[in-house]
Amino acid sequence: MVYADCGKMRSGCKAPNGAWGRWPLLVTCALYAGLMLIPFARTQAATTNPNSGQEQIVSEIVIRLADAPPDLNQEPWLKAARNLIAVRAQEKFSDLKLQAALEALKASKLFETIHADSIPDGEQLKLVFTLSLFRRVRDIRIKGQFPFFQKDILQAMTIFPGSVFSLKDDPQRQQQRITALYHREGFESPRIVVQVEENPAVLTVGVFVQIDKGSFLRLKQLDIDGNNAFSDFALKRRLSVWRAALLPGSSGRFRNQDLKNDIQRLMEHYHSCGYPDVAIDHRLEKMPATGQVNARITIREGQLYKIDFAGNRHFWDRTLRSDLILFKEGNPHDFGIKRSVQNILARYRSAGFPDVTVKTEEKRDAAGGIQVRRISFVIDEGPRRIVASVQIKGNRSVAAKDIFGQLLTRPKKLFHDGALDPDTLEADLYAVKALYLKHGFVDAEVNQTTEPAQTAKNVSVDIIVDEGAQTTVAGVQVIGSRTITENEALSAIQMKPGQPFREYMLQSDKNVLSALISQKGHPYITIDPKVSYNTNRSRVDILYRIDDGPAVFVGDIRFNGIFRTSEDLLRTELMLKSGQPFSLQRLLEGQRNLNNMNIFKSVKVRAVGLKEKAETVHLMVDVEEKKPLYVQASAGYDTERGLYTRARGGDRNFLGRNKDVWLSAELSQIGYRVETGIAEPKLWGWPLSANWNIFGEEIQEFNQNFGTRTTGTSLTLARKWRLRWLTGLGLRLEQRRQFSTDNRQPIGPDEFETRTIAVATPAVRYDTRDSFVRPKRGMVAGLAIDLSTGLDNLDSPSKKIKNLVALEKS
Structure with a gap:
């Protein structure tokens, strides 16, 4: 309550005499009281409970879906909202929990508008959440996009199949973005119409974009x-x-x-x-x-610049011209000349000329009506310093060869000119310092001196090391964790008792412990490492004080944007289930599994509540499905087949189970081939891909008087291992029969008989390429062996089967 006292004056102020003199004072007090009461009035409007000063109990939580279609099954949406709202009935009301609930509802991207009201219910408080639902884009059809491809239009839009869609805002927003695209591409008056076809029963919309590009200039x-x-x-x-x-x-x-x-x-x-x-x-x-x-x-155009160099004996003019910035980026306010001077200085210093100086001299004249500015870079190279020898002094615990391995400053050799570069020498000192830190010498000092050698231009470099005391780890203690034991922690970290102390490894071991505890469902872990030295800094004790934080569990898991894919399949690949301890590492692995499926354009997993450090984290998986049906066709000519045409069609997400079922056909001047098959990326849930197909073909090679008809089936199993290895086994069974094209008599009695062949092909491949599309580094090597046998010369059908089974087992 705010009180305003208008009957007294502050000390040092006098009221004017008379009734008229008191009116300004009364008006001022009234205005002051009114302004001070505004916040009080607003607070009463926000909380109308008369017992607002006391801690209130939430009597009931009511969730209403505004503008929900009448035939919509509201229960899944109400359940999702209840899981996201952290406030519970018969609990004390908290502004923080209410704010967290509103943030979680917003982050879920399930609800377009969110409104919360608090209504007095006796001495308690009733919360009413009014929500309106987002629609999801089922598909997008575009007509009239020429001269652009459909993907160009989709990239300009902010929606895609599976994304949220606002009936109020999105049609106009997409129209504006497509219009801006055509304006950028030179079309002056494009007319874009975005139509929406809603399916209220499942809250999806179909978007139809009609484009009339209009005129252009x-x-x-x-x-x-x-x-x-x-x-x-x-x-x-x-x-x-x-x-x-x-x-x-x-x-x-x-x-x-x-x-x-x-x-x-x-x-x-x-x-x-x-x-x-x-x-x-x-x-x-x-x-x-x-x-x-x-x-x-x-x-x-400005002036024509003519550049020449003077005094350069070590570098050619052509080499120094590559350092001139003004001919690449211009010369505003002569910055190009100044930067060019710095580049030339850096080149000379890296080549062993520490005393080099560069000055500019210029003249102005005219040639053929063009103003010419002639600039001469005058270079005083000075003596070149060549490293004659490098000596390591003061090292007792670290071998000299290990220190030499850190140095780039070296004497002249076959592939090293031996130039003394001060910047490189300074970097070498830091490298040697880092080497000593790695060995536990936290107070080591590394300096250098240079002295003339036999000739004036040669120098001898001395690396002077003051090692100080080596610090070793005396003991490591881990306290405070209820999730892991001290033995588990000590086996996970790298700095153990008896090893050299490396301060930079504290953060690494801290990350290891955080990851270990986070995997067990405690992502909000805090670790405070403390280091205690003894008197001569030769030994150190490390204490990791751990606060596990609350146990965090997986709440609701919701997949958005799936119209064809089985939700059970996605839950299996995600590797997390509701009620399990939350693990960020398993979440990342699950997202990687979903991204590796060839049925999605994009996958994004959002952990709602993780940022707010909630004890229950809800997972929202937003996916964009690829179109399942596809058709591919090609045609061409080569010397082996002549003219040919090929077509393939299939369903890459057959029955929503991430299986690719396909049918292909090829027709050429030498024959035809028909093939159908199914590809399974994970056979029975194992990390084993399988590809089974049936094929038939008839081939008659050029300049031959016979042909071959072949039918068969094949099965290929493959597994990719983590260390860039891939192993596989191919099994093929086929029947071949030759036929004559000129009605000639067979040479032998079995020339035109059907032959049955079984082939097993074990294979292994090692691939270190950095990219499959455009590799720049790495190698690929493989080995495959065909083991085949004919099944026609076996003694009996039972023996044929036995031999075939034995072959498959082998």
């Missing part, structure tokens, strides 16, 4: 002013907008961004030709009535 005239060094044609042929104007149709449309890119390329061209002060502007005159545009480019 073509470049009618391009004028260039101010160019004295180059002709108009020499500059125009470098402009993509000028070349595009020669193309027919929408390919020759004018785009503002293309002109800006062209101007940037002209700037680079002028810079490389000796005009670093060039400035280029442009002006457009659009004529929508005729669909044309005129462009005028104005160039201020």
